[in-house]
Amino acid sequence: xxxxxxxxxxxxxxxxxxxxxxxxxxxxxxxxxxxxxxxxxxxxxxxxxxxxxxxxxxxxxxxxxxxxxxxxxxxxxxxxxxxxxxxxxxxxxxxxxxxxxxxxxxxxxxxxxxxxxxxxxxxxxxxxxxxxxxxxxxxxxxxxxxxxxxxxxxxxxxxxxxxxxxxxxxxxxxxxxxxxxxxxxxxxxxxxxxxxxxxxxxxxxxxxxxxxxxxxxxxxxxxxxxxxxxxxxxxxxxxxxxxxxxxxxxxxxxxxxxxxxxxxxxxxxxxxxxx
Numbered sequence: 001x002x003x004x005x006x007x008x009x010x011x012x013x014x015x016x017x018x019x020x021x022x023x024x025x026x027x028x029x030x031x032x033x034x035x036x037x038x039x040x041x042x043x044x045x046x047x048x049x050x051x052x053x054x055x056x057x058x059x060x061x062x063x064x065x066x067x068x069x070x071x072x073x074x075x076x077x078x079x080x081x082x083x084x085x086x087x088x089x090x091x092x093x094x095x096x097x098x099x100x101x102x103x104x105x106x107x108x109x110x111x112x113x114x115x116x117x118x119x120x121x122x123x124x125x126x127x128x129x130x131x132x133x134x135x136x137x138x139x140x141x142x143x144x145x146x147x148x149x150x151x152x153x154x155x156x157x158x159x160x161x162x163x164x165x166x167x168x169x170x171x172x173x174x175x176x177x178x179x180x181x182x183x184x185x186x187x188x189x190x191x192x193x194x195x196x197x198x199x200x201x202x203x204x205x206x207x208x209x210x211x212x213x214x215x216x217x218x219x220x221x222x223x224x225x226x227x228x229x230x231x232x233x234x235x236x237x238x239x240x241x242x243x244x245x246x247x248x249x250x251x252x253x254x255x256x257x258x259x260x261x262x263x264x265x266x267x268x269x270x271x272x273x274x275x
Contacts, residue, residue, distance in 0.1 A: 028100065035067075123193045178225065236249050
């Protein structure tokens with residue numbers, strides 16, 4: 001995919017992109033769309049509900065998870081289009097879709113339910129019920145990031161005819177890194193019962209995202225890990241058709257993994273994201 005092809009792709013009407021997403025994998029498309037349609041409700045709740053949790057609106061976390069889940073589902077729907085047509089309804093792909101929808105829906109609904117009660121969803125183990133549900137969230141998150149490995153296998157084994165080798169490699173590597181880095185950092189945060197390392201009198205944060213700017217915060221590394229599935233394929237799309245395309249994807253993936261680990265290690269040392 002050359003720069004001219006990318007420009008043409010970006011210039012396509014939004015409606016045609018939505019139609020193509022629906023054609024590639026309708027269930028993931030519908031699930032992603034449902035999450036996007038719930039975003040305005042979360043924004044309205046933030047405006048009319050002044051309750052705070054950790055100095056931010058109780059609806060901030062549901063909002064972030066709705067957006068993140070939508071991006072996750074729609075990205076996977078797009079990647080199903082890289083599988084050979086006769087394999088797009090194969091058992092691995094169908095199981096991937098079921099696991100992603102079931103686990104992501106559970107997480108979003110539980111987070112929204114806890115927000116409606118003004119209670120935390122993450123790190124909340126104050127009662128046996130909350131402890132069990134928090135453990136279930138961890139299991140769901142692990143399954144959510146592992147399920148796309150089934151799609152990675154199908155893209156690698158049965159690619160769509162004519163799919164560029166660098167693009168195919170980037171999709172597979174991106175999905176694998178999302179599991180390795182995203183699930184790995186997420187599991188550590190869950191076991192540590194906090195994403196913050198250190199304490200500061202002035203706890204400044206990144207707007208909207210809420211990442212700490214004065215102490216160590218493990219969430220930026222987790223964010224990078226989860227979004228490897230978009231970052232690496234984006235690189236693959238840029239270098240598709242080039243002589244050194246696959247080598248560039250490998251080098252880019254190694255650099256991205258290195259950056260994610262560097263951000264994670266700095267946070268473990270109590271160092272802020274910037275500075």
